[in-house]
Amino acid sequence: METLCKLCRSNEATPKSHIIPAFVTRSIKRASPTGYLRSPYSPNVRVQDGYSMPLMCGICEQRFCRAERSFANTVFHPFCQDDHDTFDYGPWLHYFMTSLSWRTLVLDIPTMGEATVELQDIARNACERDRKYLLGDEAAGDDIEQHLVLFGGPLAEVLKTGEDLIRTGPHVSLRCTASGYVTWSNSLGSLAVVHNLAGVFCARLIARSPHEEWENSEIRSSGGKFAPPQRIKSWLVDVVTQDLADDMRRLRDSISDDQRSAINASAASRPTAAAHRFHRADEQIKNERRN
Numbered sequence: 583m584e585t586l587c588k589l590c591r592s593n594e595a596t597p598k599s600h601i602i603p604a605f606v607t608r609s610i611k612r613a614s615p616t617g618y619l620r621s622p623y624s625p626n627v628r629v630q631d632g633y634s635m636p637l638m639c640g641i642c643e644q645r646f647c648r649a650e651r652s653f654a655n656t657v658f659h660p661f662c663q664d665d666h667d668t669f670d671y672g673p674w675l676h677y678f679m680t681s682l683s684w685r686t687l688v689l690d691i692p693t694m695g696e697a698t699v700e701l702q703d704i705a706r707n708a709c710e711r712d713r714k715y716l717l718g719d720e721a722a723g724d725d726i727e728q729h730l731v732l733f734g735g736p737l738a739e740v741l742k743t744g745e746d747l748i749r750t751g752p753h754v755s756l757r758c759t760a761s762g763y764v765t766w767s768n769s770l771g772s773l774a775v776v777h778n779l780a781g782v783f784c785a786r787l788i789a790r791s792p793h794e795e796w797e798n799s800e801i802r803s804s805g806g807k808f809a810p811p812q813r814i815k816s817w818l819v820d821v822v823t824q825d826l827a828d829d830m831r832r833l834r835d836s837i838s839d840d841q842r843s844a845i846n847a848s849a850a851s852r853p854t855a856a857a858h859r860f861h862r863a864d865e866q867i868k869n870e871r872r873n
């Protein structure tokens with residue numbers, strides 16, 4: 583049975599659409615001390631490397647290319663390489679972030695069975711609005727709330743709290759992994775799509791809780807300037823840090839001795855890999871805690 587493209591709904595979808603963009607997984611592989619994505623330095627838990635499925639047709643994939651390239655060159659690579667956190671952006675940033683959150687919404691809405699009926703409706707409406715925007719309805723962009731947080735800023739501070747998280751090595755686990763999912767709180771009536779792209783956090787706020795504060799993180803659909811400092815107070819920070827701690831614990835429990843020695847050997851042979859920069863940052867937090 584042929585699968586129709588979820589975006590244009592007229593052409594047949596190609597067998598493989600990436601959810602996490604390919605340049606992100608390539609960059610993680612380069613940073614990983616083993617050169618492989620699947621390593622304790624890059625567990626990539628929720629969305630696997632090359633996790634792909636029939637989602638879009640070739641023409642619709644092309645629609646996303648330009649915004650993706652601008653994001654890679656202006657935001658992602660400069661941040662990964664030297665923690666660069668200030669840049670001007672055009673409409674492409676909001677468009678890119680929406681292309682990302684829309685893909686994850688399409689995939690995750692069928693798994694929202696435990697959410698309230700209201701939240702499920704809100705998710706479906708948001709998905710449809712995002713689809714129109716991605717197909718060229720620029721006015722729809724005004725109602726799509728996107729936030730960008732770089733792990734060098736407030737999130738790094740947040741991650742210094744909580745013994746559980748510190749033990750897992752938050753720098754390594756955030757900056758050598760990529761994941762994305764829909765998350766919600768029935769009691770708060772809030773709903774969001776979050777992505778971590780190697781320390782670049784993208785949050786699509788669909789239904790906000792009354793107590794959230796996001797300063798200096800909103801990305802305008804018309805473009806703007808991004809610069810620190812950022813300040814975030816949101817239920818999402820708890821969700822993301824708790825998930826991270828759980829994922830890392832599971833991963834740590836599943837590593838064999840052989841895998842561990844292979845990693846140690848390659849760490850010794852590739853001391854400049856970016857993962858080691860992050861590893862040192864984690865060791866520093868642990869030491870600060872001890873003293």
Ligand SMILES: [Zn+2]
Pocket residue numbers: 587588589590591592593638639640641642643
């Ligand atoms: Zn299409």
